[in-house]
Amino acid sequence: MYQRFEPIAGIAGVIIDAVMDSPDMPQDPALLLKIRLAVEESVENIVNYAYENGSGYLEAATERSGSLLAITLKDAGTPFNPLDREDPDITLSAEERPIGGLGIFLCKQLMDSVEYAYRDGCNVLTLRKEV
Numbered sequence: 001m002y003q004r005f006e007p008i009a010g011i012a013g014v015i016i017d018a019v020m021d022s023p024d025m026p027q028d029p030a031l032l033l034k035i036r037l038a039v040e041e042s043v044e045n046i047v048n049y050a051y052e053n054g055s056g057y058l059e060a061a062t063e064r065s066g067s068l069l070a071i072t073l074k075d076a077g078t079p080f081n082p083l084d085r086e087d088p089d090i091t092l093s094a095e096e097r098p099i100g101g102l103g104i105f106l107c108k109q110l111m112d113s114v115e116y117a118y119r120d121g122c123n124v125l126t127l128r129k130e131v
Contacts, residue, residue: 002061008075009054012047016040019071024064026131034110035069038127041103042073050077050123064131071127080123081116 001022005015019039025032046058059074082104108114113128 001063002059004057004059006057007055008047008051008058010047012040012044015043015047015058015060019043019060019062022062024062024069026069028131031129031131035071035127035129038107038110038114038129039071041107042125042127045082045103046073046075046077046123046125049080050075052078067130069129069131073125073127074122076122079118081118082125083114083116 001024003018005011005018008015016036016039020032020036025035043058043060047054050056050058056075056077059072061070061072061074063070063072085104104114107127111127111129113126115126115128117124117126
């Protein structure tokens with residue numbers, strides 16, 4: 001299932017709900033919670049940081065092949081590979097850790113794979129989960 005949202009400013013919740021309403025989603029509530037958290041983190045980052053004024057677009061697609069669910073989020077905002085960031089040191093106390101930086105770490109923990117590519121002037125983030 002593929003959808004385009006434009007402009008994306010202020011509609012992160014609408015985008016997240018649309019992705020999660022896909023018929024490709026599993027029925028298992030525990031899996032849905034993990035997937036939703038990863039989608040929320042990813043979409044919020046795109047909505048808040050991809051475009052300077054939020055006037056850009058986000059394309060979201062879900063695809064299920066057998067027991068593998070793939071969620072693809074594509075935007076033409078500022079090139080940014082979230083996987084280049086070093087994982088946070090979660091052994092540090094909350095006071096010792098810098099603010100932010102946990103979102104992509106959380107996605108990598110919740111999903112089976114997270115991949116990034118910059119293709120044709122677009123950021124393409126793909127989240128995969130065995131369902």
